[in-house]
Amino acid sequence: MFLWKTIADNASFIFNPAVRLAFLILTGVLLGFQPAHAAQTAYSFDEFLVAPLRIHLLTAKDVPALHTTLVESDIQRILVKVNKVWAAAGVHFYVESILKEEAVRQNLFDKEVAKTELAWVKRHYPEKSRITNAFNIYYIKQFGVNGVYFPDSIFVKDTASLRKVENGLDEPLPRVTSHELGHALSLPHRQNVTNLMASGTSGFAFDAAEIERARAAARRFNWIKPAGVLLAEADRLFGQGQKSEALKIYQILALLPLESPQLTQVRQRLKNAKVAP
Numbered sequence: 001m002f003l004w005k006t007i008a009d010n011a012s013f014i015f016n017p018a019v020r021l022a023f024l025i026l027t028g029v030l031l032g033f034q035p036a037h038a039a040q041t042a043y044s045f046d047e048f049l050v051a052p053l054r055i056h057l058l059t060a061k062d063v064p065a066l067h068t069t070l071v072e073s074d075i076q077r078i079l080v081k082v083n084k085v086w087a088a089a090g091v092h093f094y095v096e097s098i099l100k101e102e103a104v105r106q107n108l109f110d111k112e113v114a115k116t117e118l119a120w121v122k123r124h125y126p127e128k129s130r131i132t133n134a135f136n137i138y139y140i141k142q143f144g145v146n147g148v149y150f151p152d153s154i155f156v157k158d159t160a161s162l163r164k165v166e167n168g169l170d171e172p173l174p175r176v177t178s179h180e181l182g183h184a185l186s187l188p189h190r191q192n193v194t195n196l197m198a199s200g201t202s203g204f205a206f207d208a209a210e211i212e213r214a215r216a217a218a219r220r221f222n223w224i225k226p227a228g229v230l231l232a233e234a235d236r237l238f239g240q241g242q243k244s245e246a247l248k249i250y251q252i253l254a255l256l257p258l259e260s261p262q263l264t265q266v267r268q269r270l271k272n273a274k275v276a277p
């Protein structure tokens with residue numbers, strides 16, 4: 001089944017003559033390229049599906065390839081852009097936690113193996129901090145491809161680079177992260193340069209079938225919840241006096257990219273509690 005396959009993102013498309021021709025033509029007309037990633041969504045508050053991410057910033061004294069130099073502010077910036085991409089599908093991600101952690105078994109790192117396979121990275125993540133009720137995203141420094149999706153983990157390299165396409169994202173990391181999350185939500189590749197699921201471009205468009213498929217996949221994870229369900233949970237906690245727990249959920253919901261009466265109330269409650277969204 002597709003979901004259980006590992007999806008690697010490599011540059012092999014460059015060797016496809018038709019794609020290479022399209023690339024050459026395209027690069028000639030992109031002088032006026034402008035980043036465009038304004039949120040556009042057709043989904044209502046209740047339709048939004050809200051998914052947690054656990055971010056792992058790997059460090060490694062002995063293996064520079066595993067040592068990310070990204071910091072928390074980078075993750076926040078990446079997340080904002082990921083959410084602009086995924087707003088089109090009515091999916092919103094939030095950071096459950098960001099862990100800076102030492103890669104394990106660094107003594108087993110083998111440069112030659114790292115050149116020829118992708119699964120080597122899985123030898124080096126700490127098992128204990130990986131959770132099963134969120135997507136685990138690991139940022140590392142060097143890798144044979146920009147990113148890879150495994151059923152239990154996503155790896156993205158700091159040094160990812162992409163071919164810019166018209167109306168594409170203005171930096172690689174949010175695009176690679178969004179693309180791997182596409183695989184996590186069951187999407188296969190679709191080699192249209194402006195598409196999120198094309199390999200190696202800055203494009204981030206979905207088609208209707210992809211949106212439907214990704215949303216159906218999201219609904220199968222019991223830890224991805226519709227915004228309305230999360231709001232009911234937060235309101236219940238708030239009503240029971242567990243205000244700090246409720247406010248944490250309101251903070252997640254307040255960042256949904258739309259206006260609605262529910263969100264007006266959520267934002268008001270945060271304001272009353274003097275908590276920033």
Ligand SMILES: [Zn+2]
Pocket residue numbers: 007008009179183189199
């Ligand atoms: Zn891919």
